[in-house]
Amino acid sequence: MSSATAFYLLSTLGGYLVTSFLLLKYPTLLHQRKKQRFLSKHISHRGGAGENLENTMAAFQHAVTIGTDMLELDCHITKDEQVVVSHDENLKRSTGVNANISDLKYCVSIKMRDKLIPGAYWGL
Incomplete structure (x- = not known):
């Protein structure tokens, strides 16, 4: 390799x-x-899922009380096109029922509230 080529490559x-x-x-x-x-x-x-039952008004109110700047929540659409607030599309982790929100009608999904498992975030 010539010195001119080496100079060009190095530069x-x-x-x-x-x-x-x-x-x-x-x-x-x-x-x-x-x-x-x-x-x-x-x-x-x-x-503030670690402090209250996640995605509930109690959790949101507590977060605002302690000075949070922003609330984050997830929404899903039921089979009959109603909006449901839930982190997961599947209800297995939070209720123990293996069902997708998009496969349920709103009247059925609202009944799942009674099955919410406190601490489900940690898999308890």
Whole structure:
């Protein structure tokens, strides 16, 4: 390999490494920093599932009381197109009944509330 080719390869590799380092260290050289629409320091997943029965009004109210900035919940649609708040599509973990919410009518799924298992989040 000639010295001119070696110089070209080394300078190309060096330029690539310097450019990569600079863009990794200062990504705003290419992209503007996104403005946050709101400041959120504390998000209660499922209303704070570890502290209350998940996705319940009691859990959401407790989370707001302790100062959460955002509540997170999951919704699913029943067979008759009603919205149900549940983390899982399948009810096995939370009620012990192996059924999908999308396969049940709302009147049947609402009866599952009595079967909710406290602590099901940890598999207890």
